Amino acid sequence: MWDKLADVENWIKEKCIVLTKEFGSKPFRLEEAEQVLKKNKLEIENVKELLSELRKKGLLKVEKDPQDFRKSIYKLLFVNEKVEPTRDRLINSLKAAADYIRGGVDYKVLLVFLFYKALSDKWLAKVNEYEKEGFSKAQAYILANSDYYVLWDEDEQKLLTWNEVTKSRETIIELANALTRISRLNEKLSDLQKIVDVLGLRGFINEDNLHTIESIVDVFNSLDFSKIPYDVIGDAYMWILNYFAPQKAKEGENYTPEEIVKLVVSLLDIENGSTVLDPALGSGTMLIESWRYVKEKEDSYVQLELYGQERNEIMAIIAKMNLILHDLKNYEIFIGDSLANPRFPACDYVIANPPWNQDYNVNALKEDPKVKKIYTTFASDGFPSKQSMDWAWIQLMLYFANKKVGIVLDNGALFRGGREKKIRQEILEKDLIEAVVLLPEKLFYNTGAPGIVMVLNKEKPAERKGRIIFINASNEYEKHPNVRRLNRLGEKHIEKIVNVYREFKDIEGFAKVVSLEEIKEKDYNLNVSLYVFPVIEEEKINLAGELKEFKEIEEREKEAVAEAVKYVEMILEAGGE
């Protein structure tokens, strides 16, 4: 029903929700509606007006009261619609839930709820299937447990599904306990416990906040996830991440905009059957996008091994949930600092958007000889200064890549001096860099500065040896449809960039293939603008036309000013000063 309400003004929305809770699809009279609103402290002067608005929007049916023709009987129309939510409907519902959250609780609660409900619905669907085949309820529970995840607690003889736990006010308070129990019973979900603790779910679900929680629970209750395909659920999960990204960015949680991830994955052209690694995993979007990319390309069975490492434990769990909700099974997530303690194997493709200009204790990289090797393989002394680890990440990713590296960095990484310059020089001379793309400004949530994408290739084809393509995409953007201050890469922009990279040819004002010699001449400076910059489209002014118009205006101006001046003179004569 939430999508129907999306269109409706806020003052109507909140009252409608209250009426829905009270009456559902049962008929009611004007006085009853007035009483309910009063009870919920939402009384208004003209309830009839409210009902009239609802009727206009097609949300309410009005009939004459058979017992008293002067009066009407009302009935809400949308309540029992258990429609298979489409992606849009799902997102509208999440928007409503997001509204309730505002300021009160961490947005990750939405992620957990989505995860929990989706899992529960799918589990219940499995139970139904088995029951249809003739098994008893108890048997079906056990079979679903082994097929999917464990949501029937055999020891306590308790159902841990969402429906069971949220069925009444009293049981909702038990939500945190239920999630904890689920995490104990499922090895794959053991991290759930950590999230519950960190989010303070236990403390949050108490008498005071029950109202908000109930509202959010209502939203999720209206969605039947058993029928929603995994990638739509996954989409919804990512939508929540995307939606809260702008404000989260202010708090330091950095989330890479979807379009940039698409760009990196497309540039690398990830192949089916390969291994992909993201050593700065975050919420896992790069791995998921890699999988999506291959699925779209192949349209057949996707075989990818995904690896990721993330130093923030909570983000790693969020990433795991993300992967589970996309129904991905072939992955391994590590927790830890990738730079000093990489726990992953070498992979075909390594992609990341690492933290920019990270402050770091570089000595940590020199202790373990195995780790030290990473930073002395591509450069004789690959330890950067402590202000920025950008080139440390590049070396780490090169070290673990079999084929290609795609990295998103701050523009400054292309031309900083000092230690970085030496490292950059050596890597350049090893001819490992294939492309540098300058992105438009205002793409990222936490900085207005332009970023860059660098592609490194360990298997450069002959015609690309000794050369790098510079792509100035600073004008390739459209306004962000939801966040006023931001821009974003459109589909056609991504296509344009990927195409010119594939063709490896010059396009004036956009792309230029440059030899290593020229880069050497420019002192190993990789600043894209040095090599190619967009042609400034200035409006061409037709001088003759403008002059003609100017003369006409001059004539009119002369007349108008003369008239005005005459009046002032007359006024002065009459004695005004």
Add this chain to the structure above:
Amino acid sequence: MATSLEFYKEEKLKKVEANGVIFEIPEDWKTVNLIDYANVLKGFAFSSNFFNEIGKGLPIIRIRDLGKDTTEAYYSGQYDPTYIVERGDLLISMDGEFDIYLWKGPQALLNQRVCKVWSKDASKLDNMYLYYTLKKPLKLIEAQTSHTTVKHLLDRDFERIKIPLPPLSEQRKIAHVLTTIDKAIEEVDKAIKKAERIKKGLMQELLTKGIGHKKFKDTEIGKIPKEWKVVELQDITLLIKCGPFGSQLKRNELTDSGIKVYTQDNVLRKDFYTSYAYISPKKFEQLKSMEVLPGDVLLTIRGTVGKAAVVPPEVDKGIIHTNLAIIRCDLDKIFPSYLERIINDSELFIGQIKSARTSTTLPALYARTIKRLKVPLPPLREQKKIAEILSKWDKVIELKKAKKEKLERMKKKVMELLLTGKVRVK
């Protein structure tokens, strides 16, 4: 109507009190309550759910749109036609600053906090007279309103407003005189805008094609006349020097008096007389290499990058601040005024600056980059002519702006005289 108007000074005045002040009006004028003669319609609180900026639905007027001829937002929902406003309607802003505007845009909806006012009976109160006479009362109320953050115009404020009411024919004549002056101001404004476009077109023409050339050639900075050369800045200048770096001139070494330190502000506003930063004579000796001479072209190199101004003759002794660079022209090769034009206005040059600045968070230009910037160079004679033509148009624009300002000031005084009847019209 124009020449048939007569003006005369009114001798028979009476004192009246209105809108919190006491003033004089002619004896045969009345003072009346606004709401007895005019209607006020407050805008509607349209739901922002239906606001959009893509042109869907009707334009909707908010306070920020007053004084313009378009609206920022459109409203795609259902509306009561009572709130439709037409071109020429009188609108008042009710938050922040209280002022009355003539709506110059198309048919639109009236949003909350903006109201429409109009005469109840045109045979008693002329609408245009109403427009002019309401300005002062609104400003008086604004001044008298206390506020926490933003001032709000309330219903009871409207009830308080009194306006002087001359006989109808005089109302009409007063309105006519003021409208005539407004029209003149508008035309001058149009002329200014047109002149600015012509100047822009001239710059595009002259700085890339020169005067009277028929043959052109392709160069690394673009197409230029065959006779012109492309040179690097270091080839045509005697000195290129950036301002002192952090440690060379520390914040605490700046004083309130002494030798001037010219900053980015001086260049951007082309005003070399105001100054807010100084250094001691001793410090000046230390930084003597950064001394500014008349005729030097100063270039902004940090933050707002790539703007230039020529130092006029007879300026006070001084040095440049860290966000400027001195470019001293070789007068046998290039005129400072011409270089200033190229830096500020030539497409062939601006593009280089854009790509040369290292933009991370704060853009900056460094000396070695500036030295190698490429300049399209006409012969000295032609440089002079180009600079002259452009400066003539600059003068035209300057004069017209001064004219507009004068008209506005005169209008203010005329309003005062006519709207209080100190000078009358028949």
